[in-house]
Amino acid sequence: MKRSKLVFILLTLLVCFNTQAQEQSFQFTNGKTSDKINFQLINNLIIIPIVINDMELSFILDSGVTKPILFDNLNGLEVLNSETNEIIFLKGLGEGSLLEAIKSKNNKITIGNAEKQQQTIFAIFNGNLDYTPKLGIPIHGIIGHDVFKDFVVEINYRSKYIKLTSPENYSDKLCRSCEKLPLSFHNSKPYILAEITMENKQIPVKMLLDTGASDALWLFEDASQEIVSTANYFDDFLGHGLSGSLYGKRSKLESLTIASFVIYESLVAFPTGESIETLKKIKDRNGTIGAEILKRFHVVFNYQESYIILKKNSNFHGEFSYNKSGIDIEHRGVRIVKNYQYTLDNGRLIFGKSVDITRHISNKSLEDDFRLETAPAFEIVNLRPNSPAKLVGLQLGDVILEINGTDVNKYKLQEVIHLFKGREGKKISIKIERNEKIFLYEFHLKDLLKQKQP
Template identity: 45%
Template sequence: MILTKKILIICLLSLISWPPSYGQGDFNLPGKDNDKIKFQLINNLIIIPIELNGVELSFILDTGVSKPILFNITNTDSLQIKNVETIYLRGLGEEGKPIEALKSKKNFTKIGNAINVNQDIYVIFDNSINFTNRLGVNVHGIIGYDLFKNFIVEVNYTSKYIKLNKPEKYVYKTCKKCEVFDLSLFNNKPYIETEVKVDSDLIPVKLLIDTGSSDAIWLFEDVSLGLQPFNDMYFNDYIGKGLSGNVYGKRSRIKMFKMKSFELEDVNVAFPDSSSIGNARKIKNRNGSVSGEILKRFNLIVDYGNSKITLKKNRNFKTPFYYNRSGIVLEQTGSRVVKEKEDRGHLGYGNAKDETKIELSTYYKYSLKPAYSIVALRKGSPAEKVGLQIGDELLSINGKKTHELKLQRIMEYFKNDIGKLIRLRIERDGEVMLFEFRLEDVFKEKELP
């Protein structure tokens, strides 16, 4: 592997379009008009299987990125990359500093039956840039524009598949319940014009369509437009992680989010701190993002070639919007050895009549199971007030052993109704401890001095 000394500054939020001389390849579907690929939907994020240079990986399908990024290569020793040069990437985050990466050219990429024999990949070696711990499943990277530019992409959130269609072969069906929106592509990212109602009036907004964020809506605070939390109904929180660090801000609600005839009420919204989104605010007329918690309520037809997107509401449309009412942020922080009971049956013989009977013997086995730990606590939250601490490892929740649960399932407990009792069994410095608290209205939490 030979590294050149060329330095290139890339801003993921305003990535300049590459000229043809860079030789970036296209995806093709040899001998097929379309292809369907199943995905996992984890915390509102679409995770698709990708083969990169013969190695099977998982990537987030992210309309908010212009170039594919590989960031988790811990268990991919067989992955070979070549034709590399050192670059620097900058994205969201309070630190705002660029991070070092490698740009690798001429990679073979396969998604379903779609192949690209000349794929650029940006490789990050910073271990802190990793979605795996937060999602509880292996995620190795993110991909967006490079896939959407070559196909008309159907995204079916209910059946959990994407369908790649050759544009020249695709025929739109008549759909009376659909709404079609114009897309504007800027720096290879899609924007849509919608409306929000914070107080009493509908406010036109231009939002990035961001399938790589699990939130509902991000709005950039602008007092002149009325884009700010209504009546100070908000709480301060961690709202995400970017390439340049953590993103914090205010979480609130808006009265309505309107997309032509589609209207959603009491919608969660985040107002990120301006220090974390400096580059994003430089994009003219952008007011924020619409993301997974909204998008999953529709099935989509994304057509970059014709600059349009078609939405049809699905069975998720009326799902209420919930916040994490516990204040706990969990991550999968490795594995723990678990002792499990196992009953085994075998044939035995009874009394003088030599009656055959089945006898049960108890055995124990030891196995590695996921370990989940608290990595952040919201100030003034129910969990913090009862004494839970960052670093506490969860052993059980409401009587359920956490090593038997997926991370997403555990987090669902924290989005339950106000007043719901939560009982946690945790381990701290080798000591097992019990805690309990009731979920509270997040907008009534009082910050501690």
């Protein structure tokens, strides 16, 4: 196998490779002109089922990525076409060094009833890009431009489906409440013009539309355009880039205007770091509109005709919430729990912790029988400085056992995260395991962006 070493600088995840041979397009295999595909929406991210070389996988649909990326989390499973592999090195957002990756050509990929025979895929060996522990379900990769360029892509965030339509068969009959906006492209990524209001000043901005960014807005600070964070902010962990962790200032925006749609008090992050300085140089780009904003619309992307259609949905006026505890958690492996057997009045057997079901047992007697089961281990992986959780003594590596008296077995990862986005002052009681010892902590959620009363 021929192996060459190349170095590419990534600006978000992957830039376009303009020198590569033209690949074929996705085609429907059953004579249809459109197809509807259901998706999961987790942390604002669209998770779609795809098949690569006859293996079923789950990918994030990301309009901010140019080539499909496969994560190295398949435990050695052979997915890619090994005959065309070459080693490359990539660098992207975050504080880190170049990363080794594999560029693989001529892979077969299927999405619903659409198929492509010669897809180039990049496999990246970087645990930080493994979304599985972050989202709580298996995530094998990211796909974006190859889907958007070949179809008109309709995203229904409320009903959780995408509709892929052959461009020549699409009719853009606009409803009365729809807005059609022009798209521009740089490195195959879509941009729109919008307007933000800061300190009572209206500022025009050029923004990347990124379905793979779970935040609402990112803005790049630029004093010359008066895009500067206000005094009402806090320093926060923003997520993982290709080359490491990303940090910045989190605040609120007075308003974001897209065509006739005005969104008030959106959350906004001002990322910092060397890699962000590189992004700011891309054709007057001012930032990113992410999925926390996009999910408030019914969205149609038409790359072929260079436009997007927006229609607000029932999410439009939803509250912008954020983590008020300061805790970031991930699903890190499993823990073993012992569930005892009880006999109820009607003779049924039930397994569960004694603290959960003792009140339902008629004779209050414990049968000497139990079974061992696995439960997800929700581990604290980041703590915001001076946050309520940090100040009471919680530590990195703590494994959460209970929240407000409820075993975390009963929650999905995103449900636990949602509890930390509750109202100002909400009491959180959290039981954790640390070095095989159990500790109980209590704190109250604190809204760091709460407007101070005059």
